Amino acid sequence: xxxxxxxxxxxxxxxxxxxxxxxxxxxxxxxxxxxxxxxxxxxxxxxxxxxxxxxxxxxxxxxxxxxxxxxxxxxxxxxxxxxxxxxxxxxxxxxxxxxxxxxxxxxxxxxxxxxxxxxxxxxxxxxxxxxxxxxxxxxxxx
Numbered sequence: 001x002x003x004x005x006x007x008x009x010x011x012x013x014x015x016x017x018x019x020x021x022x023x024x025x026x027x028x029x030x031x032x033x034x035x036x037x038x039x040x041x042x043x044x045x046x047x048x049x050x051x052x053x054x055x056x057x058x059x060x061x062x063x064x065x066x067x068x069x070x071x072x073x074x075x076x077x078x079x080x081x082x083x084x085x086x087x088x089x090x091x092x093x094x095x096x097x098x099x100x101x102x103x104x105x106x107x108x109x110x111x112x113x114x115x116x117x118x119x120x121x122x123x124x125x126x127x128x129x130x131x132x133x134x135x136x137x138x139x140x141x142x
Contacts, residue, residue, distance in 0.1 A: 019074030029059035063129035
């Protein structure tokens with residue numbers, strides 16, 4: 001691997017696409033308090049709502065999932081309104097590790113880019129939530 005990222009090396013390699021987002025927990029808390037179910041139903045799937053609302057620090061979990069959706073949109077280069085909030089879902093494996101499920105327009109965009117797999121890492125603390133999305137494009141010259 002050439003750490004200088006010369007174009008010649010990239011023409012014969014698979015590619016990684018990334019997106020990252022930072023979200024203030026208090027911002028999401030205030031939006032939920034102000035708009036309630038209208039906001040929650042536009043942004044989060046029923047499984048995401050159930051998961052987050054069953055947590056003591058529900059706003060942190062909503063903020064983390066919001067950051068994940070934004071990170072995925074950035075990874076896809078589409079913006080979240082293009083991909084659709086509900087088309088990007090964060091579920092948890094039995095181990096607790098978050099997993100992405102892409103549907104509809106988000107899945108179509110990923111497929112058109114040649115993204116063959118996606119992964120997400122999220123973290124949150126009192127004030128902020130952060131997510132990074134990583135996609136693998138398995139084709140030459142990407």
